[in-house]
Amino acid sequence: MKLVIFDVDGTLVDSQAHIIASMEAAFAAGDLPVPGRDTILSIVGLSLPLAMRHLAPEAEEVRLEQMIEAYKAAFQEHRLAQGPAASPLYPGAEEMIRRLGARDDLYLAIATGKSRRGLTALMAGWDFADLFISAQSADDHPSKPHPSMVQTCLIDAGVEASDAVVIGDTSYDMEMARAARCHGIGVSWGYHGRAALLTAGARVVLDRFEALETALDEIWKG
Template sequence: MKLVIFDVDGTLVDSQAHIVLSMAAAFEAVGLAMPTRDTILSIVGLSLPLALRELAPEADEATLSRMVEAYKDAFQQHRLAQGAAASPLYPGAEEAVRRLGARDDLYLAIATGKSRRGLDALMQEWDFADLFMSTQSADDHPSKPHPSMVLTCLVDCGVAAEEAVVIGDTTYDMEMARAARVRGIGVRWGYHGKEALMSAGAVTVLDRFDQLDGALDEIWLDEMREG
């Protein structure tokens, strides 16, 4: 069996507006100037406390704690108000997941910097959520690029690292994959560019979701040739 591990924000769903709105609430809550949109999106993928520490290096721990809570509150309120529209699936995402989920030679999993509450709420909107055998969130692991989430997915699914692939849009995803000795495939529609993804270890970078199946088959065909 093989394993495909998906990132969520910037890979499966377009949550940038939701994230920026929530980050604005976090900075407003403590009276700090909000970073630019591009700066905020550059740290998507990190766990929330670490992301805020990167964005507000001058803040002390008490201030950071207030920012974390303000972000979570704003994120939840927006999600409750907007439902699935707050973080819509990218074009082709659901179809790609369903295609892979229908195969009998692989498992699917999730490794995300989202909280467990946020991930569970999002997946409640997906009628294909049961296709994921393992779902790992930032609440239970060190922040990306630490390999803990990927290693847990491997154990949950009983799959060796050489038989697994991480799909993600950020350098943190590619570095996490490399740290776990797993291959990484980047996607261009998220928050980090192609050059950054390749430099971080991506074996290839996709322009569209319909390229995913071929990219996976090529990776595993190369593996058979090497073997």
Template sequence: MTKLVIFDVDGTLVDSQAHIIMSMESAFGTVGQAAPERDTILSIVGLSLPVAMRELAPEADDAAIARMVDGYKDAFQTHRLKQGAAASPLYPGAEEAVRALGARDDVLLAIATGKSRRGLDALLADWAFGDLFVTTHCADDHPSKPHPSMVLSCLTDCNVAASEAVVIGDTTYDMEMARAARVQGIGVRWGYHGREALMAAGAHGVLDDFGQLSAALDEMWKG
């Protein structure tokens, strides 16, 4: 039976924290405010940008939030164009893990990310393995995580039952999204939320490195 592995991007496949921090500092600068502390910014990675901005600036009015969102997007795009793939480098073992799964006849790959379509397409264009993902869904077309919309669309696109799918992600939003869509979730410890938080959010398990992914999936599916 065909299985579906749905990957988050930021904090799971790529280490974009420096890029995110810089862009958020620029965003807050557009309204003359100091950005929150680094850990506070990283805690909202995974949410759609307007939702994340509202979490970080709850006192700001709608006009200020809109300016901050635009400021973030402009800074992120400028830095990406300047740095290329180096702006969001892949985590060690990420490409190898994706390629290994993509080579299996019984597995399809997908992406569900809080990134914009422009940001996601730029990454996919940089990746030599980007064509291994059968379908990709992002924040531009769906409610923010942890709403299950992106996962449900992946299931529909790939004609795979929820019972045969898994979300791989680094945040509680990913695990909650998976649970809301009635699919399993596997956390990764190298991203933006910790092991305990991921387990509390319903993760089937938490990986210490990408080398553990294939065995973790086989064990889960065997069960």
């Protein structure tokens, strides 16, 4: 059996507007200037405390905690107000997940920097969520690029690292895959871009979901 491990934000769902709005609320709560859009998106994939520390290195711990709580509250408020529209699936994502999930030679899993609450709420809106045999979040593991989330997915699936592929849009995903001794496939529609993904170790960078199955078969054939 093979294992395909998906990142979420920037890979399966387009949550950039949701993330930016929540980060703006966090920095307002901390009375600090809001970083630019590209700077905010550059930390997507990291756990929230680590991401906030990267964005506000000058903030003392008490203020940082206030900002983290403000981010969580804003994120929850936007999610409740907008529903699935807050983090819509990218074109082709659902179709590809269903296609891969129908195969009898592989398993699907998730490794995300989202909180457990955020991941659970998101997956509650997916009627294909039961296709994932493991769903790991930042609440239960060290932040990416630490390999813990991937290693847990491997254990849950009973699959060797050489038979697993991480699909993601950030250098953190590719570095996590490399740290876990798995293959990495990047996607160009997310937040870090082709050059960063290739530098971080992506075997290939895809421009559309429809190309994923062929890319997987090529890696395992090789």
